[in-house]
Amino acid sequence: MSVRSRSLFGTFAARPLRPADVELVGSWLDHPETQMAIEDEASTPEERRELLRDLADAALPGDNACGYIVERRGEPCGFIHLMWINWISRTGEVDLLVAPGRTRSAAGFAVMQQSATIAFDQLNLNKIYCYIYANNAVSLAPLRRVLTIEATMRQAAVRDGSLTDVYLASLTALQYRQRKQEIAWHEHER
Amino acid sequence: MLELGTTVGAHRARAGDRPGLDWHEATGQDLAELHDWYQRSQEPFAVEISGPDPGMTISTFRTWCTSDATMLVARTRGELAAFLWLSSIQASVGVASIDWGFAPSHPVEASSFARTMRTAARALGLRKLHLMAMPDQHARLELASRLRFVEEGRLREHFFHNGKLNDLLCLGWVDRR
Numbered sequence: 001m002s003v004r005s006r007s008l009f010g011t012f013a014a015r016p017l018r019p020a021d022v023e024l025v026g027s028w029l030d031h032p033e034t035q036m037a038i039e040d041e042a043s044t045p046e047e048r049r050e051l052l053r054d055l056a057d058a059a060l061p062g063d064n065a066c067g068y069i070v071e072r073r074g075e076p077c078g079f080i081h082l083m084w085i086n087w088i089s090r091t092g093e094v095d096l097l098v099a100p101g102r103t104r105s106a107a108g109f110a111v112m113q114q115s116a117t118i119a120f121d122q123l124n125l126n127k128i129y130c131y132i133y134a135n136n137a138v139s140l141a142p143l144r145r146v147l148t149i150e151a152t153m154r155q156a157a158v159r160d161g162s163l164t165d166v167y168l169a170s171l172t173a174l175q176y177r178q179r180k181q182e183i184a185w186h187e188h189e190r
Numbered sequence: 191m192l193e194l195g196t197t198v199g200a201h202r203a204r205a206g207d208r209p210g211l212d213w214h215e216a217t218g219q220d221l222a223e224l225h226d227w228y229q230r231s232q233e234p235f236a237v238e239i240s241g242p243d244p245g246m247t248i249s250t251f252r253t254w255c256t257s258d259a260t261m262l263v264a265r266t267r268g269e270l271a272a273f274l275w276l277s278s279i280q281a282s283v284g285v286a287s288i289d290w291g292f293a294p295s296h297p298v299e300a301s302s303f304a305r306t307m308r309t310a311a312r313a314l315g316l317r318k319l320h321l322m323a324m325p326d327q328h329a330r331l332e333l334a335s336r337l338r339f340v341e342e343g344r345l346r347e348h349f350f351h352n353g354k355l356n357d358l359l360c361l362g363w364v365d366r367r
Contacts, residue, residue, distance in 0.1 A: 088243060089350040126355065127347055151343020151360040156318055158283045168360065172347060 012107075014080065014114040017067035022052040025069070025079050031100040036159075037136050038095070055081065060123065068118060070111050077102055078111035082119065082128075090126035092119060096139075108142050116146075120173045129170035135159050140167070146179065147171050211264030211272055211296075213306055216255065220263045223270050225251045227291070234351050236275050236289040237322045237358070259286075262310060271296040274306060276314060284317040288363075290333075298329075300336040307337060311365060321361040324349065331359070339363045 017025070026049045028034055043051075055067035064085040070078035081095040094115045098107045119125040130147070132140055147169035155163040216224065225248050228235040236255075246254060255261045259277035263270055272292045279286040288307070292298050311319060321339055323330045339361040347355040 086243065089348065089355065091348060129345070148346075149343075150345050153320065153342050153360070154318075154340075154362055155364055156283075156285055156320075156362070168343060168345070170345070 012070055012072050012077075012110040012114060014068045014070045014118060017052065017056045017069055017079070019053065019056045021069050021076065022049055022056060024076060025052055025067075025097075028079065028097055028099055033100045034097060037133065037139060060085075068114065070107070070114050072107065072110070077107040078114075080111060080115045080118065082115065082123075085123070085125070090124065092123075092125050092128050094119070094128050094130045096130065108139075109145075112143065112146060116171055116176050120176045125173065127170055127172045129168055132167045132169055133157055133159060134165040134167060143169055148175070211266065211302070211306070213262045213264045213272075213274065213310075216261040216263045216273070218252075220270065221252050221255055221261070222248065224255065224261070224263065224273060227270060227273075227293075231291075233291070233327075234324070234349070235291065236273075236277075237324075237349065238277060238287050238289065260310070260314060262306075266296060269293070272298075272303075274303075274310060276310060276316065276319070279314065279316070281315055284315055286311075286314070286316050286319055288319040288321050298333055300333055303333070304337050307363075308365065312367075317365045319363045321363070322349075322358045323361065324351070324356045325359055334361050337363060 026045060029038070029048045029052075030045050052067065055065060058066045060066055064087070065081070065083040066085075068080040068082070069076050070080065077099050079097040081097070082092050083095070085092040096108075096111045096115055098111055102108075115128065119128045129150070130143070132143060134140075134152075148171070149167050149169045151168040153166045153168065156166040157164050225246075228246070228251065243250075255275065258279050259275065260279070262274040262276075264272045270293060273290060275289045276286045277289070290303075290307075307319075311317070319339075320342075321334055322345075323334065325331075325344075340363070341359055342362045343360040345358040345360055348358045349356045
């Protein structure tokens with residue numbers, strides 16, 4: 001199932017990751033701009049593609065991870081990795097990725113919107129959360145508009161040889177529904 | 191395999207200590223008994239940010255206990271007395287999650303356990319540990335405080351247990367060495 005939303009910036013749609021998307025998303029993940037913002041544990045380009053291939057084969061519910069492509073006018077502009085889904089506590093971690101070069105555009109907000117729509121309107125999760133490095137100002141500013149920072153993990157990561165804090169930010173289903181009403185978050189098209 | 195058992199158990203010999211536990215990395219038999227403990231436990235067992243799933247089979251449980259993780263156990267009189275679990279180990283940044291449990295019949299000796307935790311963390315190259323606890327787990331929080339864990343946040347409605355979604359307190363320990 002795909003999800004479509006219309007905003008002032010145009011129409012965005014999310015659809016499940018397909019095997020044909022693996023190379024494109026892999027190239028986004030390889031980009032230095034992305035590598036600066038994602039987790040420290042080293043992974044090779046081939047390991048990243050293997051993970052993406054697994055996500056393209058994921059079947060929900062049952063598996064605890066899935067991937068979605070966000071498109072604008074049919075062109076991929078973002079990637080959502082929903083993982084560590086706990087079907088009992090109904091929580092899931094999200095990694096959001098905007099195609100390099102678009103980071104400051106409306107695509108960032110749209111990718112976050114789409115991840116919430118998938119988590120709450122499709123999968124009936126109760127909460128999504130993500131980790132953000134304290135030095136990742138580009139991601140932090142837009143995410144703070146929507147997510148709540150619930151924890152600040154001191155010295156939990158290394159960036160440029162120095163210890164840095166990591167924020168854990170979240171959105172509950174209740175907050176999502178309230179914000180949808182407050183700001184006419186988006187309209188669905190079928 | 192890490193030779194943690196001998197190192198950690200050696201703390202017993204320190205002058206003035208109350209007898210501690212002899213810890214070792216969990217064997218297949220230990221994991222089978224831990225699985226039984228996990229299935230019978232009324233307390234949430236080995237809570238981490240994404241779990242646990244209360245219905246794990248023995249094979250899933252073994253993988254969960256040992257994948258990117260180290261499970262240490264201690265026995266007294268032939269029975270499991272305690273476990274100390276270091277999971278989600280990120281070796282390159284020295285960060286992991288931690289959990290522990292004590293059999294009801296075995297009293298916790300905080301200073302001895304603190305040394306066990308420190309020794310295990312250092313043996314694995316860890317300098318930062320994260321612990322999760324529900325706000326009403328008073329004994330767990332008291333021990334965490336004695337081990338110098340500091341509250342770093344509160345995760346709302348994060349963990350389903352006893353018929354409702356519970357908050358989880360997020361605590362952190364940094365090796366000040």
